[in-house]
Amino acid sequence: MTTIVVAAAVIERADELLITRRPQGVHLEGFWEFPGGKCEPGETLAACLVREIREELDVEVRVGEEIFTTTHTYAERRVRLHFLRCDLLGEPKPQIGQDMRWVQRHELGELAFPPADAELIQLLMGRARGK
Numbered sequence: 001m002t003t004i005v006v007a008a009a010v011i012e013r014a015d016e017l018l019i020t021r022r023p024q025g026v027h028l029e030g031f032w033e034f035p036g037g038k039c040e041p042g043e044t045l046a047a048c049l050v051r052e053i054r055e056e057l058d059v060e061v062r063v064g065e066e067i068f069t070t071t072h073t074y075a076e077r078r079v080r081l082h083f084l085r086c087d088l089l090g091e092p093k094p095q096i097g098q099d100m101r102w103v104q105r106h107e108l109g110e111l112a113f114p115p116a117d118a119e120l121i122q123l124l125m126g127r128a129r130g131k
Contacts, residue, residue, distance in 0.1 A: 003071070003078045007048040008036035009086040010067060010124075013102060017124065018092065019111070020056065021099035027077070032101075032111045034083060034120075045082050057092035057100070068123060072116030081116050 011018040011034075019032045037052040039045065046063040053061045064085035071080045094100045103111070108121045 001073070001078050003080050005039040005045075006036060006079050006081050007039055007045040007052070008034040008081060008083050009049050009053060009061060009063075010034055010083050010120075011061070011086050011088055013088070016102040016104055017108070018088075019101055019103055020094065021101075023096060023098050027074075028114045030112070031114045033114060033117065045084060049084060049086060053086070053092075056095055056098070058095050059092045060089040061086040062089060068120045070116060070119055072114075074115075079116055081120075083120050 009018075018035065020035045022029050022031050022033055024030070035053055035056055036049055037056070039048040043051075045066070049063050050061060053059060064087065066082055066084050068083040069081065071078065092100060105124055108125055113121055
């Protein structure tokens with residue numbers, strides 16, 4: 001089974017995080033996620049995020065440090081997810097018909113995220129409780 005490398009942006013504004021919903025017709029449709037996508041062969045995580053955020057949200061980002069990495073195996077694929085802290089350099093505008101929301105940390109546990117995001121959600125929510 002091939003491993004797909006994915007970069008995802010953890011974008012924070014005040015005490016809210018930016019999330020988008022996976023559109024219909026794609027793997028894990030309807031789940032909320034941190035914006036980003038598959039890295040092209042030879043592409044760095046930072047370059048991938050700059051490209052994906054520009055394509056999905058029509059905004060530039062400054063890519064910061066990696067905050068969490070995990071590998072998750074689904075029935076049909078394995079993904080290696082790299083979550084990186086990012087700052088927006090403008091206002092995001094959804095470009096592919098996806099829903100977009102700013103949510104409080106404590107709301108993350110109430111939303112449906114892909115199973116691969118579970119540990120990151122717990123990490124982010126733990127920070128909300130002052131851990």
